[in-house]
Structures are given as structure tokens and as C-alpha cells.
Amino acid sequence: MKVHYTINGEKKIFEIKPGEVLLDVLRRNGYSEVKGNCYMGTCGACTVLIDGVPHTSCTILAAKVDNKSITTIKGVGTLQHPHPLQKAFVEKGAVQCGFCTPGAILSAYALLKENPNPTDEEIKKALDGNVCRCTGYVQQVEAVKFSIKLLKEEK
Amino acid sequence: MKEFKYIGKNTDKRDALSLATGQPMFVDDISLPNMLQVKFLYSTYAHAIIEDIDTTEAENYPGVKMVLTYKNTPHIIHTTAGQGWPEPSPYDTYMFNKKVRFVGDRVAAVAAETEEEAAEAIKLIKVKYRVLPAVLDMKDAMKEGAPIIHDEEEIKGAYDPKHNLAAHIFVKAGDIEKGFKESDVIVEETFETQYAQHCPIEPHITITYLDEYGRIVIRTSTQVPFHVRRIVAQALNIPVQKIRVIKPRIGGGFGTKQEIILEEVCAYITMKTGRPARALFSREEEFISSRTRHPMQVNVKIGAKKDGTFNAIKMYVLSNTGAYGTHGLTVASNAGSKTLPLYNKAPNVEFTADVVYTNLPVSGAYRGYGATQGYAALEQAVDEVAYKLKMDPLKIRKKNHIRSGETSPIFRALGEGREGVTQYIQSCALDELIDKGAKEIGWFDKFGKPKRKGNKVRGVGMSIHMQGSGIPLIDMGAATLKMNEDGSFNLTYGGTDLGTGLDTVAAQIVAETLGIKPEQVIVYASDTDLTPFDVGAYASSGTFVSGGAVLNAAMKVREQIFDVAKEMFGEFDTKNFVLENGKVISKATGKSVTLSEIAYHTLYVKNQHQIAATGSFVSPYSPPPFAAHFVEIEVDEETGIITPIKYVAAVDCGVPINPELVRGQIIGAIVNGLGYALTEEYKFTDSGRMVNPNFMEYKIPSARDIPEIVTIINETYEPTGPYGAKSVAEININGPIPAIGNALYNALGIRLHQTPYTPERVLEAIEAKKLLDKGKVSEPIDPEQE
Ligand code: FES
Ligand code: FES
Numbered sequence: 038m039k040v041h042y043t044i045n046g047e048k049k050i051f052e053i054k055p056g057e058v059l060l061d062v063l064r065r066n067g068y069s070e071v072k073g074n075c076y077m078g079t080c081g082a083c084t085v086l087i088d089g090v091p092h093t094s095c096t097i098l099a100a101k102v103d104n105k106s107i108t109t110i111k112g113v114g115t116l117q118h119p120h121p122l123q124k125a126f127v128e129k130g131a132v133q134c135g136f137c138t139p140g141a142i143l144s145a146y147a148l149l150k151e152n153p154n155p156t157d158e159e160i161k162k163a164l165d166g167n168v169c170r171c172t173g174y175v176q177q178v179e180a181v182k183f184s185i186k187l188l189k190e191e192k
Numbered sequence: 193m194k195e196f197k198y199i200g201k202n203t204d205k206r207d208a209l210s211l212a213t214g215q216p217m218f219v220d221d222i223s224l225p226n227m228l229q230v231k232f233l234y235s236t237y238a239h240a241i242i243e244d245i246d247t248t249e250a251e252n253y254p255g256v257k258m259v260l261t262y263k264n265t266p267h268i269i270h271t272t273a274g275q276g277w278p279e280p281s282p283y284d285t286y287m288f289n290k291k292v293r294f295v296g297d298r299v300a301a302v303a304a305e306t307e308e309e310a311a312e313a314i315k316l317i318k319v320k321y322r323v324l325p326a327v328l329d330m331k332d333a334m335k336e337g338a339p340i341i342h343d344e345e346e347i348k349g350a351y352d353p354k355h356n357l358a359a360h361i362f363v364k365a366g367d368i369e370k371g372f373k374e375s376d377v378i379v380e381e382t383f384e385t386q387y388a389q390h391c392p393i394e395p396h397i398t399i400t401y402l403d404e405y406g407r408i409v410i411r412t413s414t415q416v417p418f419h420v421r422r423i424v425a426q427a428l429n430i431p432v433q434k435i436r437v438i439k440p441r442i443g444g445g446f447g448t449k450q451e452i453i454l455e456e457v458c459a460y461i462t463m464k465t466g467r468p469a470r471a472l473f474s475r476e477e478e479f480i481s482s483r484t485r486h487p488m489q490v491n492v493k494i495g496a497k498k499d500g501t502f503n504a505i506k507m508y509v510l511s512n513t514g515a516y517g518t519h520g521l522t523v524a525s526n527a528g529s530k531t532l533p534l535y536n537k538a539p540n541v542e543f544t545a546d547v548v549y550t551n552l553p554v555s556g557a558y559r560g561y562g563a564t565q566g567y568a569a570l571e572q573a574v575d576e577v578a579y580k581l582k583m584d585p586l587k588i589r590k591k592n593h594i595r596s597g598e599t600s601p602i603f604r605a606l607g608e609g610r611e612g613v614t615q616y617i618q619s620c621a622l623d624e625l626i627d628k629g630a631k632e633i634g635w636f637d638k639f640g641k642p643k644r645k646g647n648k649v650r651g652v653g654m655s656i657h658m659q660g661s662g663i664p665l666i667d668m669g670a671a672t673l674k675m676n677e678d679g680s681f682n683l684t685y686g687g688t689d690l691g692t693g694l695d696t697v698a699a700q701i702v703a704e705t706l707g708i709k710p711e712q713v714i715v716y717a718s719d720t721d722l723t724p725f726d727v728g729a730y731a732s733s734g735t736f737v738s739g740g741a742v743l744n745a746a747m748k749v750r751e752q753i754f755d756v757a758k759e760m761f762g763e764f765d766t767k768n769f770v771l772e773n774g775k776v777i778s779k780a781t782g783k784s785v786t787l788s789e790i791a792y793h794t795l796y797v798k799n800q801h802q803i804a805a806t807g808s809f810v811s812p813y814s815p816p817p818f819a820a821h822f823v824e825i826e827v828d829e830e831t832g833i834i835t836p837i838k839y840v841a842a843v844d845c846g847v848p849i850n851p852e853l854v855r856g857q858i859i860g861a862i863v864n865g866l867g868y869a870l871t872e873e874y875k876f877t878d879s880g881r882m883v884n885p886n887f888m889e890y891k892i893p894s895a896r897d898i899p900e901i902v903t904i905i906n907e908t909y910e911p912t913g914p915y916g917a918k919s920v921a922e923i924n925i926n927g928p929i930p931a932i933g934n935a936l937y938n939a940l941g942i943r944l945h946q947t948p949y950t951p952e953r954v955l956e957a958i959e960a961k962k963l964l965d966k967g968k969v970s971e972p973i974d975p976e977q978e
Contacts, residue, residue, distance in 0.1 A: 069214075069216045069218075069220070069221040069222075070213075070214025070215075070216075071214075072218075072393075072394070072443075074395060074472065074474060074475065075474075075475040075886065075887060076474075076475075077475070077886055077887065077888060079475075079886060079887035079888050080393060080475070080887055082393055109214065110212070110213060110214035111213065111214050114213060115213055116209060116210060116213045116215060119209060119212070119213055123209065123212040123213055124209075126208065126212045127204050127205065127208040127209045127212055128204065129852075130202075130205065130852040130853060130855065130856045132205060132207075132208035132211050132212055133205075133444070133691040133692065133693070133856055133860065134211075134392070134393070134394070134441070134442060134443045134444040134690065134691025135207065135208065135211025135212065135217075135441065135443070135691065136218065136392075136393045136394040136443030136444060136691075137393050138211050138212050139212070139214045142212060160895075161895040161896045161898070162895075162896060164894075164895040165894045165895045165896045166894070167894075167895070168393060168887065168892060168894055169393065169895075170390070170391050170392055170393055170444050170446070170860075170864065170892065171393075171444050171691050171856070171860050172856060172859065172860055172863075173856075173859035173860045173861075173862060173863030173864075173893075173898065173901065174859075174863065174893075174894075174895045174898050175859045175898065175901050176852075176855070176856060176859065177895070178895070
């Protein structure tokens with residue numbers, strides 16, 4: 038069957054197999070920035086935004102997302118034009134191996150859209166589904182807070 | 193101390209923005225045409241002989257290209273441990289074997305056009321097992337009549353396989369019995385640590401293909417590219433020159449990627465079919481079939497004088513290496529060699545270890561590498577001595593810890609699977625670390641004064657640690673630096689950045705040495721065709737060994753640059769030359785030339801040659817970093833839940849070349865350690881099958897589990913390290929178990945002898961203590977004894 042997605046603002050049509058989850062469809066079609074392989078919704082590395090809401094792409098059927106808009110990390114910012122969150126993660130040492138980073142930034146991005154001035158607890162809650170084995174989270178939380186400052190400066 | 197321009201400064205981690213914007217940098221971010229997908233069949237029995245294996249149906253399944261078993265693959269005994277040659281781990285493993293030794297041991301592999309087809313075909317393989325009795329408790333392994341796990345004749349390097357003994361260690365200094373006799377107090381404690389997994393968020397992944405000359409290229413998530421090349425060549429019996437190993441960005445390793453697990457299988461498939469092959473572990477496979485931390489039972493006995501001076505320390509380690517002996521000997525040695533020298537005031541020391549085979553998952557290298565298990569016991573026993581003598585735990589540690597200018601006989605006696613190397617400590621800030629950490633946690637207001645609020649009690653605890661920086665006289669790294677027209681440099685080196693930021697540190701070292709900006713250093717690492725050798729990322733060797741090599745290469749290049757400048761200036765010596773802001777300046781004459789001008793000159797104008805050099809580094813030293821950890825916890829007596837409130841780590845890693853990266857290593861290790869101390873644990877059925885191989889039931893820390901963490905980096909200067917640096921990657925994983933254990937004792941007067949400190953274990957200990965306090969029993973109850 039065919040599905041229609043808008044990915045990072047671009048319209049796409051993909052052929053999918055029955056029962057396929059979104060993560061596999063995205064990776065098969067070159068969106069290698071979507072990581073993850075627990076397929077249980079427990080690591081968060083496969084996080085994407087579906088109509089702006091963070092979701093683990095391994096636990097959602099590709100067919101269910103038909104006609105929806107999907108944002109991957111590349112829709113947040115690029116190497117040439119990084120988003121303040123991406124800059125803040127770099128500056129605050131919140132990227133070690135970087136495997137969890139796209140998912141964590143997407144969760145933080147969705148949080149800041151909803152709540153531009155979150156408390157530490159709210160940030161931790163937003164990042165809680167994005168497991169990171171390298172950083173110990175402290176620098177991630179600091180980065181999200183720092184990005185708020187950068188976002189204000191940008192405005 | 194000299195003012196540095198880039199050393200000790202936070203330059204951005206060079207791959208961070210690319211990672212944060214999702215560039216295709218990991219092994220699995222490429223997809224090759226015609227790539228075969230590889231899936232594995234694992235043993236469902238802990239110990240069995242494969243009497244027959246029928247792969248006909250699987251072979252006939254659509255899309256299947258190849259089915260691999262012991263019948264059609266090279267039968268060459270080797271070790272999967274990615275260690276230097278000759279490996280200190282026994283040769284006890286075949287690519288596939290007729291005998292399986294744990295639930296999760298590899299039985300067969302299928303290479304098919306798609307993952308689905310490979311997975312379906314796996315189900316069609318018929319295996320006839322003859323089930324053997326199994327060893328499922330390390331304490332049973334050496335018992336008379338225990339099933340022999342490694343009865344293969346070819347086994348090499350195991351200590352006494354007929355008694356399931358993979359390795360045995362005994363070293364001593366002084367006279368231990370006399371030492372105890374002459375002690376005023378003696379404490380003896382036994383602690384047991386559990387199976388745990390590294391859980392890199394990127395699991396093991398390998399992609400192989402043939403290059404245009406028919407050589408095998410292995411693109412793999414590894415900490416040890418050069419060892420991968422050597423061991424794959426050995427296991428497949430092909431020349432090293434036929435293989436190229438490429439390490440792109442790695443999604444974390446923590447030791448589990450210091451193993452050759454998928455590489456030889458993919459390489460073999462590619463060799464036989466000519467097609468690319470890809471194998472990726474699922475999270476479940478990562479748990480059941482990759483590598484784990486050696487569970488250990490550690491017995492520590494300390495004898496001390498009335499004034500608190502240690503007189504004798506005896507340590508016995510029983511270590512469970514699982515079904516294969518990878519890293520068995522060296523991890524057990526490190527349980528002693530990285531802990532006992534810390535208390536060098538004791539003249540009488542003895543260390544014994546038995547490393548046993550069991551029919552359980554395979555243990556391997558894991559951040560901390562035995563020191564974590566050793567400190568779990570040692571640092572709690574030290575607190576017990578303090579309590580017996582009614583001394584402050586800080587004071588007893590200050591009385592006994594090693595200091596600058598001192599040594600310990602253990603350094604020489606206990607090396608990495610062979611004799612070690614005498615070390616004199618040249619930098620050590622332990623006293624300051626203890627003082628600063630104590631102040632930050634509020635030790636003197638809190639210690640001995642547990643605070644109660646309803647069911648919740650708060651207490652503080654602490655521990656001190658050392659580790660090493662690489663393996664002395666064994667670990668070697670090399671780096672090549674070459675100059676370009678614009679005054680930039682290509683740095684190619686074998687150092688293996690697995691997320692730690694080593695490539696950034698390397699660029700900072702070059703920049704500092706050559707007076708350029710770190711951005712002018714183009715770093716390319718770990719490709720066995722293109723970069724010089726390096727043992728890889730383990731034993732906390734990155735900054736010290738690989739960084740040392742980078743510094744040596746940069747020093748040589750600096751000389752070459754000066755020689756050209758001397759000619760260009762028409763001067764006679766280079767004594768007064770400096771390299772600053774991309775220029776060579778003669779302080780004597782004031783003449784200056786830019787590096788770009790030098791590059792053009794040497795490449796195009798006169799006496800043309802390439803300014804370039806290769807530097808190697810191997811050291812007789814392995815300077816230990818030091819740390820003092822403090823924790824305040826809250827225990828709920830009702831639920832048994834321990835909540836860390838604040839964690840303080842004061843660390844001496846020499847000069848922190850990049851403080852932000854250092855801080856990242858410290859916090860990351862602490863949080864990894866908190867998981868090990870509180871929640872992470874393999875659970876097994878009676879037949880040795882792990883029942884919780886997923887993040888739902890094997891709980892690693894997530895953002896909300898994290899206490900306030902304060903890092904104190906106490907700079908010292910280590911004369912043997914590049915720009916004064918020592919290591920930092922591993923040491924801080926050692927603190928959480930003993931520091932929390934000591935805090936628990938401080939809060940409630942209970943001590944758990946088995947990790948992790950789960951609510952059930954805490955409650956059990958509270959109950960046992962209540963009974964004891966009521967005087968209902970006269971003997972202390974060890975909550976772990978059934
Ligand atoms: S792969 Fe989706 S949460 Fe882990
Ligand atoms: S940075 Fe490695 S898992 Fe988060």
C-alpha cells in the first residue's frame with residue numbers, strides 16, 4: 038500500500054508493507070537520522086514528531102501516519118543552519134556518541150514549543166523517554182536551558 | 193605553570209554539530225546495493241552438544257544465500273577479546289561450534305536478501321541437542337565433579353579448564369598472616385556483584401563488502417579496529433593485508449565493543465559470496481549474546497593498628513567469566529591492581545583470584561574493568577574499619593592512601609596478565625579531593641547524623657578511587673600529521689573516539705603544539721588502511737596513549753617547520769623560534785613567516801618535500817587518576833527505595849585538556865554506576881536463560897532518575913602525560929556502589945552484601961536489623977545468606 042507523508046516540509050509517497058512500523062519505512066527511504074532498534078518504545082532513539090508531537094517511530098504503524106506531517110532532526114535544523122537547541126547541545130557538551138541526540142533534541146523541541154520556559158523537572162520529564170548511556174543527562178538539561186536563552190536572543 | 197591557549201579550554205566537540213543535525217555518520221547509516229542481511233540462531237540450552245543440525249529447509253527458503261554452522265566455517269580456536277597480541281585471554285572460542293555453552297551461544301547464521309527472510313529461515317533450522325548438566329552458579333564451578341565446560345583439546349591459555357578455571361592469580365607482598373597477627377582490629381567482608389550490560393544505545397553493528405581489488409572491508413562499530421583486523425585474519429585464516437577495517441562514528445561502547453563478535457561472520461559471508469553483508473544486534477541479542485560485566489564475589493580482610501594505619505590487606509576474588517574466558521584474567525587482575533595500591537601503607541598485601549567458567553552469558557571488558565567490583569568491596573570494608581576504630585572515614589583514608597612520590601609493590605607484582613611495572617606516583621591530589629568533596633556534600637554536618645522525616649532517612653557516604661592511564665609498556669598508539677597549503681594539517685591516527693571526544697582532544701593537542709587553531713586540524717581516525725596503528729580505546733588509554741602519540745607527531749612536525757623557517761630566515765639555529773597564531777617567529781631577529789607560506793615553499797618552491805611526521809607513544813607509566821566520591825541518599829524504610837539526592841565527584845585527572853569533555857566523562861560514568869548500584873541486573877531462569885533482556889525490565893537510568901551531580905575537577909600536572917593529562921573515562925564508575933553502600937550504613941546501620949541495592953534487599957536488611965536490635969537473635973544476620 039501507499040502512504041502520503043509530509044516529511045520536514047516535503048511531500049513524499051512511500052510504498053509500505055503490511056504491519057511495517059514507521060521507523061523502518063523512514064530508514065529504508067534514507068532518513069538515517071532516525072535511530073533506534075529496541076522496537077519497544079523504550080529507548081527513544083527513534084523519536085520523530087508526528088504533527089508536532091514526539092512519538093517513538095518504532096511503535097507506530099506506518100499506515101497509521103498516512104497524510105500526517107513528520108519532523109526528523111533534519112527538520113529542526115541542519116549543519117548549515119542549526120537550530121539553537123542543536124547549537125546549545127554542542128556548546129554545553131550534551132553530545133557524546135550522539136546516537137541518542139536526534140531523539141533527545143526532538144523531544145526538547147516539542148517541549149519548548151508547548152512550554153517556552155520549562156522548569157528543570159519539566160525538561161527532565163520531556164527527556165525521560167530518550168535514554169542516553171553516555172552523558173548522564175546533566176549536560177542535556179543544561180543545554181535545553183541554554184537554548185532558551187539562545188532562542189530569545191535570536192528573536 | 194605555562195599558560196596554554198587551547199589546553200584546558202572548552203573547544204566544541206568537533207563531531208557534535210554533525211551528530212546533532214543527523215548526518216549519516218554511523219555504521220548503519222549507509223546501505224549498499226545487494227547487501228545480504230545476517231541473522232543468528234542461538235542455543236536454547238545452557239550446555240549441550242549439537243548432535244546434528246539440519247539446514248536444508250533454511251537453505252531452500254526464498255532469498256537465503258548462505259547458512260553458516262560449524263560444519264561449513266573455519267574451525268580455528270581464538271579469543272574474541274580485542275586485546276594486544278599475544279592476548280592474555282585464553283583461546284577457547286570457535287566461530288561456530290558443535291558444543292554450546294550458554295543460552296545465547298551462537299549455533300548458526302543465515303545470510304539472506306532481506307532481514308525478514310533471514311529471520312524466517314533461522315526458524316527452519318533443525319538442531320538436535322544432547323543436553324549436558326550445566327554450571328549455573330559461579331560458586332559451583334570448581335566443585336569436584338562439576339561439569340567441564342571447556343573440554344576441547346585445543347584450548348590454549350586457560351589455567352585449569354578441567355576444573356573450569358579460566359585463570360588463577362596469586363600475588364603477595366610482606367607476610368600477610370604476621371600482618372594480621374600484629375593488627376589491633378580486623379575486618380572481613382564479602383560482597384557480590386551482579387551481571388550487567390553496557391547498553392550502548394547503538395548495539396553492535398557490522399557491514400562488510402569487497403573493495404575493487406577484492407579485499408574485505410569491515411565497517412564496524414568497534415573500539416579496537418586494529419585488533420579486529422588481526423583477529424578476523426586469524427579466525428578466517430587469511431592474511432592481514434586482505435582486510436581493511438573502518439571505524440566511523442560509534443554509538444557508545446563502554447567495553448562491549450572491545451570484542452570481535454560480528455565482524456568475522458560478516459567478513460566470511462562477504463568472502464564466500466562476494467556480496468556486502470550486514471549484521472545488527474537487536475537489544476535482546478545485545479543482552480543475551482554480546483558481552484557483560486564479570487559478576488564477582490570479593491572477600492576483603494583488612495588488619496589495622498589502633499591509630500588507623502592499615503597493616504595487612506587480603507583480597508580474594510571469585511570472578512565469573514561466563515561461557516568463554518574473554519578478558520577473564522585481566523579483569524580479575526584489575527580488581528586488585530587498580531584498588532590495592534591505593535592503600536599502600538599496608539606492608540602486607542595478598543591478592544588471589546579464581547576466574548571460573550560457567551554456563552552463563554559471556555563476561556568481557558566493561559568500563560571500570562574489575563576495579564568497579566574490587567572497590568565495591570574494598571571501600572565498604574575500609575568504612576567498617578573506621579567504624580570499629582570510631583574514626584571518621586575521611587581520616588582513616590587520609591592516613592592510608594598513596595601520595596606523590598610513593599609506590600606500591602602491587603604495581604610490579606600485578607600487571608595485565610603478566611608481571612606489572614613499578615610505578616611511582618607523580619601527581620596525586622587525593623587529600624584535596626577528600627576535603628573539597630566533603631565540603632560540597634556537607635560531610636561534617638551530616639556524617640553520623642542521619643536525618644529522619646517520617647519513613648524517610650537521609651545519610652551520607654563516600655569512597656575514594658584510582659584507575660590507570662593505558663597499560664604500561666603494552667599499549668601503543670601512533671599518529672601521522674601532514675601539512676597543507678593553507679597551514680592546516682591532516683591528523684590521521686589510530687585512536688578510537690567512541691563518543692568520548694578523543695578526536696577533539698587530539699586536535700587541541702596539535703593546535704597547542706603548532707600554534708594554530710583546533711579548527712585547522714582535520715582529524716581522520718581509525719582506518720587500518722589509512723591511519724597508523726593504535727591499540728584502540730580501552731584501559732582509559734585515549735588521552736594518555738593516543739594523545740601522547742599525537743603530541744609526539746606534532747613535536748616532530750614542529751622541528752621540520754622550524755628547519756624550513758631557519759633556511760627562509762637565513763638564521764643558524766631555531767632556539768629562539770616560536771610558533772604562534774599560524775606563524776613562525778624568530779624572537780632573536782623579529783622575522784616571521786606564516787605556516788601557509790612555509791607550506792607553499794616546501795611543496796612548490798625550493799627543496800620540495802612534504803612536511804609530515806609519524807609519532808608513536810608507549811609508556812612505562814600508567815599514571816592513575818584519583819577521585820573522591822560523596823553521596824547523600826534518602827532511604828524510604830517503608831518501601832526500601834534508595835533515592836540519591838546529591839552526588840559529588842572530586843577528580844584529579846591531571847590537566848583536563850577539555851574540561852567540558854572531562855565533566856561529561858565524569859557524569860556519564862557516575863550515572864552508569866548508579867544504574868549498576870541500584871537497578872541493573874540480569875535475571876535468570878533455573879536453566880540459565882536471561883528473562884529480562886529489554887529496557888522495560890532491565891532498567892537503566894533515564895533523565896528523571898538523576899540526582900544533583902556536582903563535579904569538582906582538581907587540576908594537577910602529570911609529567912608523563914601529554915600536556916600534563918591523565919585518564920578520566922573509567923574511574924568514576926567505581927564510586928556509586930561503595931559510596932551508596934556506606935551512606936546506607938550511615939542512614940540505617942545496614943549493609944547490603946549483594947548489588948544492586950534493590951528495595952527488596954533493603955527491606956530484608958532492615959528486617960534483619962530489627963530482629964537483631966530487639967535482641968531476639970544474638971548473632972548478626974547476613975541478609976544475603978539463605
Ligand atoms: S527503537 Fe523506538 S524506542 Fe527504541
Ligand atoms: S550521547 Fe551516547 S547515548 Fe546519548
